[in-house]
Amino acid sequence: MTERAGKTRKLGNGTIVAVCLTFVVGMLGMAYAAVPLYEMFCKVTGYGGTTQRVEQASAVILDRKIKVRFDANTGPGLPWTFEPVQREIELRIGETVMVNYRARNNSTVETTGQATFNVTPEATGAYFNKVQCFCFTETTLEPGEEMEMPVLFFVDPAIVEPVETKNVHTITLSYTFFPHERTKPVASVTDAAGTDTGKL
Numbered sequence: 001m002t003e004r005a006g007k008t009r010k011l012g013n014g015t016i017v018a019v020c021l022t023f024v025v026g027m028l029g030m031a032y033a034a035v036p037l038y039e040m041f042c043k044v045t046g047y048g049g050t051t052q053r054v055e056q057a058s059a060v061i062l063d064r065k066i067k068v069r070f071d072a073n074t075g076p077g078l079p080w081t082f083e084p085v086q087r088e089i090e091l092r093i094g095e096t097v098m099v100n101y102r103a104r105n106n107s108t109v110e111t112t113g114q115a116t117f118n119v120t121p122e123a124t125g126a127y128f129n130k131v132q133c134f135c136f137t138e139t140t141l142e143p144g145e146e147m148e149m150p151v152l153f154f155v156d157p158a159i160v161e162p163v164e165t166k167n168v169h170t171i172t173l174s175y176t177f178f179p180h181e182r183t184k185p186v187a188s189v190t191d192a193a194g195t196d197t198g199k200l
Helices: 003-045 122-127 189-199
Strands: 065-074 080-084 088-092 097-105 111-120 128-133 139-141 146-155 170-179
Touching: 065 080, 065 097, 080 170, 088 097, 097 139, 111 122, 122 128, 139 146, 146 170
Parallel strands: 065 170
Antiparallel strands: 065 088, 080 097, 097 146, 111 139, 111 170, 128 146
């Protein structure tokens, strides 16, 4: 093998290694980005029954009515009783209504939970709009504390247009509360400055 051929072969091997490393790094980056990208996709499209979050109520209300059923669950490790105050309501499509869920901490210590949610049929997720919901933030309950938590929502009138949703007469809104580590408040700049000053 000539010296030139040996250099060419080494160069070829180096290129292959570089390509492989780039591929591995790229795959790792995609893995980390997959979850937030998937969540964003679900929120925008309603895929998997993910509901929409909106800032204001619908300006259009149809004469047609739709039923909404409410489901409540608690995940392992959360000693709560969690249930809807009403099991089902009937509302006009586009009408903004408020319903309540009720949670009680059955343990002897303070516990914090965070609710996940979805609707079925899944295709209706893109049209189920929440203006206010306890699921947007974590919930902390003292020992034995009971709390009613509101959900303010409406069903988008556009639900009557697509083939897959125009004949839907009932939607089920389901929540599951899971244990969640309570978010610790960030120390203020003033406190930090005061602490630093005290050390001088």
